[in-house]
Amino acid sequence: MIDVNKALELIEKNGTFLTAVQEMALPQALGFVLAEDIISTLDMPPFRQSAMDGYALRIGKNNSYSVIGEIKAGDNKNLSLKMGEAVRIFTGAPVPDSADTVIMQEKIIQDQGYISVEGSIEADLNIRPKGEQIHRGEIALKKGTTLKGAHIGYLASLGFTTVKVHLKPSVALVITGNELVPLGQLLPQGKIYESNGAMLTAVLTELGYKNVSSVSVKDELENTKGALLNAMETHDIVLVTGGISVGDYDYVGKALKAIKVEKVFYKVKQKPGKPLYFGKKESTSIFALPGNPAAALSCFYIYVFPLLKQIEGASVTQLERITMPIIKDYIPKGNQPQFLKARVLADGVEILSGQSSAMLRSFGVANALVFLPENTGQITQGEPVKVILTP
Amino acid sequence: MIDVNKALELIEKNGTFLTAVQEMALPQALGFVLAEDIISTLDMPPFRQSAMDGYALRIGKNNSYSVIGEIKAGDNKNLSLKMGEAVRIFTGAPVPDSADTVIMQEKIIQDQGYISVEGSIEADLNIRPKGEQIHRGEIALKKGTTLKGAHIGYLASLGFTTVKVHLKPSVALVITGNELVPLGQLLPQGKIYESNGAMLTAVLTELGYKNVSSVSVKDELENTKGALLNAMETHDIVLVTGGISVGDYDYVGKALKAIKVEKVFYKVKQKPGKPLYFGKKESTSIFALPGNPAAALSCFYIYVFPLLKQIEGASVTQLERITMPIIKDYIPKGNQPQFLKARVLADGVEILSGQSSAMLRSFGVANALVFLPENTGQITQGEPVKVILTP
Structure with a gap:
């Protein structure tokens, strides 16, 4: 019996397989893990940008400025200001190179082509410097980042239309237990409804893993062997529920041995989920989780989730x-x-x-x-x- | 200008519309909000259930018990035990009515049809009473619950194949700003890439709101009116970005007035997002969010998210x-x-x-x-x- 940290360490050490990389359109990449550093090809903002509606001015000797033009957001104008001149400017518009500062409109008084500014005038007010957020050539997002909504917006603002990401691992569920009845049937005495398959499928879906298959097997050696072998050959991760305890009808351990899965560990000093099993065969990892739904779900969050993240290349693999x-x-x-x-x-x-x-x-x-x-x-x-x- | 709590209160008070109810297959209902209390039609577990592999016994006068049979998980057997008799039993199997307790197999010694138990024997060990988790007729989940993966598993365990849920609200994004260039085009001087649409679509998708449309409009009154009117007529919630400040080219406020949207509030004492606007027309609510992406996203989480949850009938509407x-x-x-x-x-x-x-x-x-x-x-x-x- 090993302890929790040793189990986590062994999973990390043995889960060396990485899923394939694919270039994906930006909106579709939500929830996927970046397979490369993203280098910005832009300064952001790409120009000195006004952060206010107001007046850009080249500081003069007194508080009165002659207004020589207007720059809206989206305009491509680089008006040349002389000392004592101003232009009307709006949030998001490019500030002329010759302007020293932007005064918000609430602080000025207009008078026939001239404005006067209340109070003293400081340089560099209300201007977002070119490249304030990121400079061209800098890393915008690191390899291993799991893309959230905010990342998608950020990458869009930098002009990216596609990104290279790791595909999501495929997951097979193998549900064991003679006492389990499929949903939609009548419940005979002594039986319960199968819920681990529905639960794990839903939890995986919730986390963005949609490539999930599920099969139920009776507590019998040959069936169990066949189901496990098929699952191992066609998926990246296999999750078995039930059948891994010491009971006479627990066939999962025997079946795993028979199909030559390499045991990495069996039994963890913990509650719930003491008889947790982890093994591998070629690039496929397999967990045998408890048959009890709540225990299975705890083990999923603690042990399976980090491996899913790891094999899709994520740099953060644990839950917060x-x-x-x-x-x-x-x-x-x-x-x-x-x-x-x-x-x-x-x-x-x-x-x-x-x-x-x-x-x-x-x-x-x-x-x-x-x-x-x-x-x-x-x-x-x-x-x-x-x-x-x-x- | 109102404060944050007043703004939240006004949104809650005015968002009285509820989305339609639909019966949905259990796996598809993930992430949706229950439209009715779910009453259990089962006791769970449906019978006295063994929590261990071991022996069920009817307590006798000494520590030696005659083994009269075996009950596996899934068996429908109700063996009748006399005092001093035991049955071999496995995790999940029904415990006979006549059995007093279950002793785990690690604590017994087997000897030719008899077992002897180490140490003293207590009643009711390792038995999950019928209905321990829930009794028939009790509320399993309340109306207003947003269904997570664990809920789907729980409802499956109770035999539910469908549930009645509220549909997700539809959301229209109206993106304003002459400075914005669509992704995939070259970036002219003075312009930036449009990212609010991509960001809000991704954040909504992440939260399960997939019925999202997005349209960009130039800073011009007639276009803005047309886009807003169309969005209001065909969606439950409209989110505008930009164009709501005091600049001469901010047409959103004028357009909203012109198409007879009822203003609930404009301007909140906060940073970022001071010029936040909230209004409604018939059953549609509209937010005008800041044009700056990070400010728009903050306002989305604080103000829009609770309204989305509210109109789909959720009892918990705020982020944690x-x-x-x-x-x-x-x-x-x-x-x-x-x-x-x-x-x-x-x-x-x-x-x-x-x-x-x-x-x-x-x-x-x-x-x-x-x-x-x-x-x-x-x-x-x-x-x-x-x-x-x-x-």
């Missing part, structure tokens, strides 16, 4: 981790390191009731997991705990 | 707000209430450099906005600030 005070005393059950469903609120984090590994209900309310290290005793209100933000 | 210590001293520029691009880190929040309203670059790094109320003086490292988590 923060420290927050706990808002209510909490007495952990047991001494194992544990991941607890939690809710981040305005003034701290609440550990939710209903922590049983079978209880998916509280995951609906949760927006975080709290990690408690081994042998954590009672935690008192206000004490800081480690929080992992979940989608 | 938390309190965190600041990790570095910060001296605010000016006394206005301000929203600053920030990054939440493990031990606190960092206010990013590059706060200019034109600078989209820092929004790529940001995962939060810090709100500073009016007249905030210098903030010292470790002082708590209000943080709004952004996608």
Whole structure:
């Protein structure tokens, strides 16, 4: 049995495969990971830009300026100002090279082709210097960036129409358990509805992984072998649920051995998800997750998510981790390191009731997991705990 | 000029329209808002369920039990145990009514049809009671819940194949500015690439709003009127960027008046986004956002996002707000209430450099906005600030 950090380390070390690179139109690249540094081909802004509606002026000897013209946003005019001259100018318009400053219109008085400025005049007011945001030749975004909406806007502002990104890994779900009945059928006594497939597909979709297939297999060796082999051969990552414990009808471990998957680790000192398995065969990685939905989802966020990000080339692979005070005393059950469903609120984090590994209900309310290290005793209100933000 | 809270209040009060309701297959409902309470038609688990691989037994007088059978997960067996009898049982299997407890297999010794149990035997161990997670007739999820991946799994576990949800609002973008050049063209002197359309489309897509159209208009009254009227007539929410300031070529205000949009407010005491406009006509709401991309995006998260959630019936409409210590001293520029691009880190929040309203670059790094109320003086490292988590 290894500990949580060792498991994460082994996953990182073994997940060396990288998905293919493709050039993609900018809007489609949302959520994908940049496969190269993006070098700006522009200064941004590309010219000295007025940040206000007002007057650009070349500072003279007194407060009265002769207005010699007008420059709107989008104009290509470079009027030449003499000392004591001004031009009417608008937000976003190019400031003439000969102008020293821009005075906002609220601060001037107009009078028949002349303006007078209230108060003293300083140079370089309300002007965004050329290249203030980025200079041509500088790195705009680094390789490994997962593209968010703001990045798409930023790249558009720099004139990029396509970018090279890594494709999303494909994921196969292999759902095991004789007790599982497909949705839409009647529920016989002793059975439950299959929900891991629906849950993991939805969570993967939510995170942008849409290339997901799902298959259910009975607790039987040959079927399990066949399903796993097929999944391994056609996908980048395989997630199995259930069948990995010590029960007589847990065939996943035997099947993985039989199809020659290399075991990287089995069992992690943690709650939930002690019997977590991670292995690989050629470029495909495989996790055997717990059969209980909530335990499976915890393990997905902690262990599977970082590998997905890693093999698509992301430089940040973990979910956001923060420290927050706990808002209510909490007495952990047991001494194992544990991941607890939690809710981040305005003034701290609440550990939710209903922590049983079978209880998916509280995951609906949760927006975080709290990690408690081994042998954590009672935690008192206000004490800081480690929080992992979940989608 | 009104303050931030008044603006939010006016938006909430005026956004009374609700989008249509549709019954949707469960996997497709991801990200949509429930239009009705979901009442469970099952007890979950539907039977007393073993939480372990081991032996179910009816407690007898000594520690030796006769094994009379086996129950696997998925079996429909209700064996009748006499005192001193046990059955082999597996995780997820139904525990017989006559069994008092389940002992995990690690704690027993097998001997030719008999088992003996190490240590004392307690009742009700390792059994998930029927209905532990939810009882038939109880509310599983409330109307107004935005369905996450975990909710989809939870509803699947309860046997739901469809749910009634609100449709996503449609959004029209109207992008104004003579200085803007479409992506893919050469950039003439004095112009910049249009990026608000790409940015807002991407941010809306990221949040699940895919019914987005975008049109660019020149700074000219008739065009602006036409584009706004068309957008208002065919969409639930219209977002205009630029053209709402006091410049001579800012036609949005005049156009809105001309097409009889009812102004709810114009100008909010804040930085960035002072000239924010909100209005409505029949069931359509309209925001005029700043032309500067970063200012437009701040206003989107603070003001537009809650209205999108509200009109699709969500009970939680705001982005998550938390309190965190600041990790570095910060001296605010000016006394206005301000929203600053920030990054939440493990031990606190960092206010990013590059706060200019034109600078989209820092929004790529940001995962939060810090709100500073009016007249905030210098903030010292470790002082708590209000943080709004952004996608």
